[in-house]
Amino acid sequence: MEKDTSFLFSGITFNRKKFANDFARFKEKKESDDVVEKPSLIENVSSTIEEGTVVRVDKKRKRKAAPLDAVEGFSVFTRSKSKAVDKVVEQNEDAIRQGKKEYHRQLERDALFRKKHNIHVSGSNIPSPLHSFAELRSRYNCKSYLLRNLTELGFKEPTPIQRQAIPVLLSGRECFACAPTGSGKTFAFICPILMKLKHASKDGVRAVILSPTRELAAQTARECKRLSKGKKFYIKLMTKQLAKSADFSKLPCDILISTPFRVQLAVRKRKLDLSKVEVLVLDESDKLFELGLVKQIDAVVKACSNPSIVRSLFSATLPDTVEDLARTIMHDAVRVIIGRKNSASESIKQKLIFVGSEEGKLLALRQSFAESLNPPVLLFVQNKERAKELYNELKYDDIRADVIHADLSEIQRENAVDNFRSGKTWVLIATDVIARGMDFKGVNCVINYDFPDSAAAYIHRIGRSGRAGRSGEAITLYTEADVPFLRNVANVISASGGEVPAWIMALSKKKWRKHRPQRETISTKPEDEE
Numbered sequence: 242m243e244k245d246t247s248f249l250f251s252g253i254t255f256n257r258k259k260f261a262n263d264f265a266r267f268k269e270k271k272e273s274d275d276v277v278e279k280p281s282l283i284e285n286v287s288s289t290i291e292e293g294t295v296v297r298v299d300k301k302r303k304r305k306a307a308p309l310d311a312v313e314g315f316s317v318f319t320r321s322k323s324k325a326v327d328k329v330v331e332q333n334e335d336a337i338r339q340g341k342k343e344y345h346r347q348l349e350r351d352a353l354f355r356k357k358h359n360i361h362v363s364g365s366n367i368p369s370p371l372h373s374f375a376e377l378r379s380r381y382n383c384k385s386y387l388l389r390n391l392t393e394l395g396f397k398e399p400t401p402i403q404r405q406a407i408p409v410l411l412s413g414r415e416c417f418a419c420a421p422t423g424s425g426k427t428f429a430f431i432c433p434i435l436m437k438l439k440h441a442s443k444d445g446v447r448a449v450i451l452s453p454t455r456e457l458a459a460q461t462a463r464e465c466k467r468l469s470k471g472k473k474f475y476i477k478l479m480t481k482q483l484a485k486s487a488d489f490s491k492l493p494c495d496i497l498i499s500t501p502f503r504v505q506l507a508v509r510k511r512k513l514d515l516s517k518v519e520v521l522v523l524d525e526s527d528k529l530f531e532l533g534l535v536k537q538i539d540a541v542v543k544a545c546s547n548p549s550i551v552r553s554l555f556s557a558t559l560p561d562t563v564e565d566l567a568r569t570i571m572h573d574a575v576r577v578i579i580g581r582k583n584s585a586s587e588s589i590k591q592k593l594i595f596v597g598s599e600e601g602k603l604l605a606l607r608q609s610f611a612e613s614l615n616p617p618v619l620l621f622v623q624n625k626e627r628a629k630e631l632y633n634e635l636k637y638d639d640i641r642a643d644v645i646h647a648d649l650s651e652i653q654r655e656n657a658v659d660n661f662r663s664g665k666t667w668v669l670i671a672t673d674v675i676a677r678g679m680d681f682k683g684v685n686c687v688i689n690y691d692f693p694d695s696a697a698a699y700i701h702r703i704g705r706s707g708r709a710g711r712s713g714e715a716i717t718l719y720t721e722a723d724v725p726f727l728r729n730v731a732n733v734i735s736a737s738g739g740e741v742p743a744w745i746m747a748l749s750k751k752k753w754r755k756h757r758p759q760r761e762t763i764s765t766k767p768e769d770e771e
């Protein structure tokens with residue numbers, strides 16, 4: 242025994258006299274039962290080294306061979322254990338060091354990638370952005386039907402908002418997302434919903450998307466169906482009829498898309514239980530948080546009582562006031578901003594045209610149509626009365642015009658949108674009812690016949706053109722009455738790279754509450770004929 246183990250003591254002379262008793266006890270024990278002790282110390286150490294724990298090792302102790310005199314009672318086995326422990330600790334420490342290095346390298350790579358795509362984030366532990374749609378599969382096990390649908394739709398690469406918001410939501414984090422009009426926000430929230438729900442179920446509503454208008458809700462429902470093609474999810478658009486009479490406890494529904502009014506109506510009537518909702522999206526969230534809608538939103542948020550719900554806010558304009566309000570209900574939310582917050586899409590060429598008076602507008606419009614009408618064209622006016630007036634003026638001109646406003650029935654509004662989408666209508670006269678979110682492919686020009694009533698309204702209106710990287714044009718007509726508000730729009734134009742005359746930039750900025758001046762009737766008929 243002595244001989245066999247002597248190599249363990251190389252360089253050390255054992256003081257048998259001094260340790261006579263210990264030696265005898267040790268010898269006795271080994272010879273009597275021949276039990277090899279379990280490496281309990283190693284076990285203990287390794288079991289207490291959890292992933293990510295920083296373990297410190299006294300390197301001096303390790304390097305210097307302690308004289309045996311100093312390790313009174315230390316057995317051969319504990320010495321060997323001590324070496325093994327040191328080795329394990331060292332390996333763990335090495336792995337942790339490597340892990341930390343790699344983690345920091347990854348953070349640097351993410352920061353560079355975000356910079357390249359103009360992605361700004363804030364919040365803790367933000368997941369890496371997507372480099373490609375293929376990462377949806379490699380990182381999040383995305384099913385093939387979804388990737389196939391993306392290919393069919395011609396989505397080759399994620400847009401910046403999709404690159405960052407999708408991983409955030411897939412990691413179960415709540416999110417404020419602000420990205421320019423036409424930059425693919427819809428898929429950024431639909432994709433995580435489809436991936437989270439995995440398959441259809443009849444266990445109640447699991448995802449709710451709220452939109453400020455019926456038109457946008459209908460469009461989002463259509464988009465949801467397109468993206469989930471090949472997978473049978475129950476996707477329901479809340480219509481007037483459903484809100485009034487459907488009993489959702491009997492109606493299978495995985496994803497419900499609606500205006501807040503209709504959802505809260507159904508909840509109030511106890512026809513809709515939202516307690517199992519896992520995902521809640523507030524699309525065009527700043528609009529939803531406006532006075533008049535905020536109470537309905539509050540009712541829906543309260544009804545979605547599942548403690549593990551993931552909520553997100555999406556818009557092209559997200560004022561600080563809305564963020565502050567939303568923060569009171571959100572948990573550890575990540576903020577994702579693409580480009581500059583509250584700015585217009587850079588692919589839209591923006592122009593301001595002075596027309597003097599109301600009369601001048603109609604002349605300018607007809608002249609511009611005569612010179613170069615490049616349909617489809619969207620014409621925005623201040624209210625439904627003016628929409629009707631302008632339509633009456635243009636309907637006999639040879640330009641295939643139509644109109645959409647809140648006084649029309651649901652079917653009439655649907656037809657107006659469909660005809661414009663299909664190209665049957667060249668010029669669509671509209672109120673702000675379709676200013677947000679509507680995705681009309683290839684709108685060449687947006688004309689603000691009436692000056693918008695806020696900078697946000699301006700950004701959303703003109704954002705109906707220049708979508709998905711295409712170019713577009715926006716013309717804003719202004720009269721003397723609009724001059725005090727000109728600077729606010731000018732700022733949006735200049736922030737997105739457009740040119741604004743110096744005299745406009747020199748105007749003072751007027752605090753912009755709703756700017757809706759009393760305007761003269763739109764008519765070219767002499768007054769006695771009316």
Ligand SMILES: Nc1ncnc2c1ncn2[C@@H]1O[C@H](COP(=O)(O)OP(=O)(O)OP(=O)(O)O)[C@@H](O)[C@H]1O
Nearest residue numbers: 396398399400422423424425426427557678680709
């Ligand atoms: N990754 C992508 N590649 C190509 N096209 C895309 C991609 N993602 C979305 N699109 C298309 O871009 C267009 C605009 O997308 P979307 O309507 O989601 O914009 P948005 O950011 O929600 O705009 P808004 O602020 O006006 O609501 C749509 O026609 C959509 O099909």
